[in-house]
Amino acid sequence: MSSSAMSSSCAEENASALRLKAGEPQAAEAAQLGDAQAAEDSLERQYPPVDKAKVRQAVRLYLEAIGDDPDRPGLRETPDRIARASTELFEGLTTDPREILEKRFPVNSEEMVLVRDIEFYSVCEHHLLPFFGVAHVGYFPGKEGVLGLSKLARLVDVYARRPQVQEQMTAQIADALMKYADARGVIVVTEAEHMCMAMRGVRKANARTITSAIRGRMVNPTTRAEAMSLILNSARLSNN
Structure with a gap:
């Protein structure tokens, strides 16, 4: 490769590096805005009620996957118990915080x-x-x-x-x-x-x-x- 070609190649690499470096703050800012938007969406997101049938099915499959028998006496009602417990453990998903904070005392x-x-x-x-x-x-x-x-x-x-x-x-x-x-x-x-x-x-x-x-x-x-x-x-x- 000639010296002029090498010089041109180096110049292009340097220019590319400068463009990437210049873009780093914008990329970081975009990432921060994305995080903020995700937090905002999560704050106001509305969730559906717990699907107990799916929970029961998933728990049964899980018990089978770990090698246990979901039909043995001690586990027979476990899928239903976990389905019912899930509605309480995760009730915050369907509770609107605005309803809690709307009333104030003057x-x-x-x-x-x-x-x-x-x-x-x-x-x-x-x-x-x-x-x-x-x-x-x-x-x-x-x-x-x-x-x-x-x-x-x-x-x-x-x-x-x-x-x-x-x-x-x-x-x-x-x-x-x-x-x-x-x-x-x-x-x-x-x-x-x-x-x-x-x-x-x-x-x-x-x-x-x-x-x-x-x-x-x-x-x-x-x-x-x-x-x-x-x-x-x-x-x-x-x-x-």
Whole structure:
């Protein structure tokens, strides 16, 4: 190859590399927008009721697949039990969070409201094994007033009773409060034990996973520190 041809080839490669590099921010931005859109769709997606017949069929096939006999006395009614349990375990799929958050009390308050140690039980979407723990939820009320305290616990239940990962659940609770309760700021911290870590894989019982989601005014470092202090100090008091 002549030197001029080599020079031309190198120039084209460099130009191509520059175009790819220049496109990296746009690609990253597009990916972020895609993630945000997926989260938005998941927040408002409407799910059909549990199909119990399909659940019964699937459980029976599963029992056969692992080498057991679905017709033996101990397992004969298991497919039906799991079908009925599924409607309760995953009832959050058919519950609209907007109905929980629509009513507010006209209290003129701009102070933080925080409820901690809200127990929850959920199912990991990766292995369909339980994870459970507590959620701490704090928010700054919007112009329409404050929520009833029980509404925060109900909101946690809506998103806990779905197959998902802990990180998604935490974010959706925060996003729902911002969008449907017109909160000016939100902090959600969840602590959970995962049976997929305790029963299989690394088999580390008692390991706790902590996730957080911070929105609006809570992003301010001083405000965030105040909220975390309330959560942590309350935990110390309850343990004494």
